[in-house]
Amino acid sequence: MIIESPELKLDVVLKGKFFIIPLGRDKYQVGATYKQDVNVAGEDLGRKKMKEALDELLTVPYKPLSYWTGTRPVTKDRKPILGLMSNEASLYTINGLNSRGLLMAPLLSDWLVAFMIDGKALPAEVSINRFTVSSVDHI
Incomplete structure (x- = not known):
């Protein structure tokens, strides 16, 4: 509101x-x-x-x-998602912040910018790569 x-x-x-x-x-x-x-x-x-x-x-x-209503973007493991959406395009994401977006967005933004500009690895627990087929134990 x-x-x-x-x-x-x-x-x-x-x-x-x-x-x-x-x-x-x-x-x-x-x-x-x-x-x-x-x-x-x-x-x-x-x-x-x-x-x-x-x-x-x-x-x-x-x-x-x-006033407005919306949905909270959440993941099954309740951790945010950061990273490159596709190897073919410059499309990046910060998503899945749940109710912690207000507190976490500044840090997550710093991590994503360092990843985009300096090639610094994202922490594994928030990397979008945790959802790739090779990183999934079973489907």
Whole structure:
């Protein structure tokens, strides 16, 4: 959800039950729930939960500007995926961050840039190569 709050004056990311990210110009991104529920009346229960948490947390007024829902990209082993998507093209990926994207993206980006520019090997536990047929024990 995007909110506007001229009185909040936050210039750092807050992370707890939810996160609040300053976007500038008194706007903030707030998220996120694990709810994938919409009740029979069409009400997004995750939206309701975030609003209740904000009402408890904030002591200044705020105005919701927009809402959206999405999916969290996860892998079976809950580890992110980094690397070259194809040997034929310059298509790279950082994916599968699950709920840790906010915290992990800076480090993963550094690793991917070092891989792309300097040819430095990616850690095996996050390399896309762990999904190649030769690296799979059984299919």
